[in-house]
Amino acid sequence: MDLTFTAEEEAFRAKVRAFLDQKLPARLSHKVASGLHLSKADMEEWHAILNAQGWLANHWPREYGGPGWSAVEKFIFENECALAHAPRIVPFGVNMLGPVLIKFGTEAQKRYWLPRILDGSDWWCQGYSEPGAGSDLASLKTSAVRDGDHYVVNDQKTWTTLGQHANMMFCLVRTDKDAKKQEGISFLLIDMRTPGVEVRPITTLDGVHEVNEVFLTDVRVPVANLVGEEDRGWTCAKYLLTYERTNIAGVGFSMAALERLKQIAARQRKHGKPLAEDPLFAARMARVEIELENMKTTNLRVIAAVAGGGAPGAESSMLKIRGTEIRQELSSLTRRAMGPYAQPFVAEALEEGFEGPFVGPEYAASAASQYFNYRKLSIFGGSNEIQKNIISKMILGL
Numbered sequence: 001m002d003l004t005f006t007a008e009e010e011a012f013r014a015k016v017r018a019f020l021d022q023k024l025p026a027r028l029s030h031k032v033a034s035g036l037h038l039s040k041a042d043m044e045e046w047h048a049i050l051n052a053q054g055w056l057a058n059h060w061p062r063e064y065g066g067p068g069w070s071a072v073e074k075f076i077f078e079n080e081c082a083l084a085h086a087p088r089i090v091p092f093g094v095n096m097l098g099p100v101l102i103k104f105g106t107e108a109q110k111r112y113w114l115p116r117i118l119d120g121s122d123w124w125c126q127g128y129s130e131p132g133a134g135s136d137l138a139s140l141k142t143s144a145v146r147d148g149d150h151y152v153v154n155d156q157k158t159w160t161t162l163g164q165h166a167n168m169m170f171c172l173v174r175t176d177k178d179a180k181k182q183e184g185i186s187f188l189l190i191d192m193r194t195p196g197v198e199v200r201p202i203t204t205l206d207g208v209h210e211v212n213e214v215f216l217t218d219v220r221v222p223v224a225n226l227v228g229e230e231d232r233g234w235t236c237a238k239y240l241l242t243y244e245r246t247n248i249a250g251v252g253f254s255m256a257a258l259e260r261l262k263q264i265a266a267r268q269r270k271h272g273k274p275l276a277e278d279p280l281f282a283a284r285m286a287r288v289e290i291e292l293e294n295m296k297t298t299n300l301r302v303i304a305a306v307a308g309g310g311a312p313g314a315e316s317s318m319l320k321i322r323g324t325e326i327r328q329e330l331s332s333l334t335r336r337a338m339g340p341y342a343q344p345f346v347a348e349a350l351e352e353g354f355e356g357p358f359v360g361p362e363y364a365a366s367a368a369s370q371y372f373n374y375r376k377l378s379i380f381g382g383s384n385e386i387q388k389n390i391i392s393k394m395i396l397g398l
């Protein structure tokens with residue numbers, strides 16, 4: 001196992017940096033670095049720039065529009081983008097549905113939907129979770145009953161991220177009520193403009209509208225929108241989840257957040273000295289930096305195993321737990337570094353064009369909001385408790 005980058009990989013990194021230098025709009029990187037809210041147009045703008053370069057669907061096979069990168073190149077790309085404060089790729093179409101269509105879709109489905117993911121014609125959201133089906137996803141109840149060449153879908157999805165922007169939702173539905181839990185589930189593509197689809201906002205702890213409830217009442221979905229076989233959707237669902245956990249460690253995001261924290265701690269003062277020199281604060285910063293370095297090594301080990309023909313297994317659960325704990329700790333330290341300036345919550349200060357007044361330094365505006373928003377990291381993509389169950393079974397053999 002070799003954890004150093006080759007000369008070719010370093011050359012690839014330089015190419016990515018040059019691209020980001022030239023093509024990442026300063027307006028967007030400023031918004032990301034400052035924790036300002038990104039609009040739908042911002043996210044679409046960045047997708048279009050990546051697509052023009054052929055780098056948007058960077059883990060799709062070449063024949064469908066991917067760049068043919070290795071796992072190491074993807075790792076380098078993701079980290080460099082995070083360090084340059086590029087907007088993250090909205091994962092639902094590119095990272096989640098795309099691979100499912102490539103593996104399970106019909107030729108007609110691939111030909112129609114994949115180019116639309118790339119050029120932004122469709123904005124996808126993920127309809128998996130329900131009020132009674134989160135960690136225990138297979139107990140989902142949303143029903144789809146066949147009626148001629150349509151399914152009629154009823155019930156409710158929840159926590160649908162960015163569903164307010166979406167015109168399409170990939171959805172898990174129950175097509176056989178009498179089968180065992182994991183059987184009798186199908187994977188359907190639902191047009192959000194169909195009569196009977198209602199999206200209601202959920203406002204989260206940080207005052208933001210990021211997630212939604214989606215109510216489905218007698219929604220007619222063409223049978224042509226079934227992906228894979230009827231009643232075999234669980235296979236698609238599980239395959240998609242392995243992609244949902246891609247880059248779950250978020251090493252680049254944490255590296256960028258640590259850099260920002262160091263800059264803030266050098267500016268903020270405690271007892272007349274920079275906060276970075278406070279022994280307790282410095283110790284917490286050092287601990288999280290060491291943990292981040294450790295995680296980076298673990299991440300590279302997993303990538304090396306994949307490059308050597310292995311498959312990432314329960315190790316991705318380790319990365320999920322440590323990665324999200326580190327990001328939460330960094331957001332907690334950043335909030336603490338602001339002291340009382342982290343308390344006032346001026347929602348408008350997180351929108352582009354806000355002209356003040358700021359309460360405290362400008363960089364304090366997003367500290368509390370980001371801290372609260374990041375509580376989600378240990379819940380979605382399979383909660384950290386569920387990841388611990390996986391580790392105890394698959395690694396510890398308990």
Ligand SMILES: Cc1cc2nc3c(=O)[nH]c(=O)nc-3n(C[C@H](O)[C@H](O)[C@H](O)COP(=O)(O)OP(=O)(O)OC[C@H]3O[C@@H](n4cnc5c(N)ncnc54)[C@H](O)[C@@H]3O)c2cc1C
Nearest residue numbers: 126127128129133134135159160161376379380381383385
């Ligand atoms: C911000 C956000 C965005 C999301 N976006 C989406 C989305 O776009 N689409 C979508 O489909 N879903 C989305 N989700 C849903 C997410 O996948 C679920 O919240 C997650 O799977 C947990 O399910 P739950 O909320 O029903 O909690 P529950 O499953 O009810 O769990 C409650 C608590 O019990 C613990 N727990 C449950 N079972 C066990 C067990 N067996 N052993 C130990 N502990 C256990 C959990 O860890 C958790 O702490 C999102 C969630 C959040 C918070």
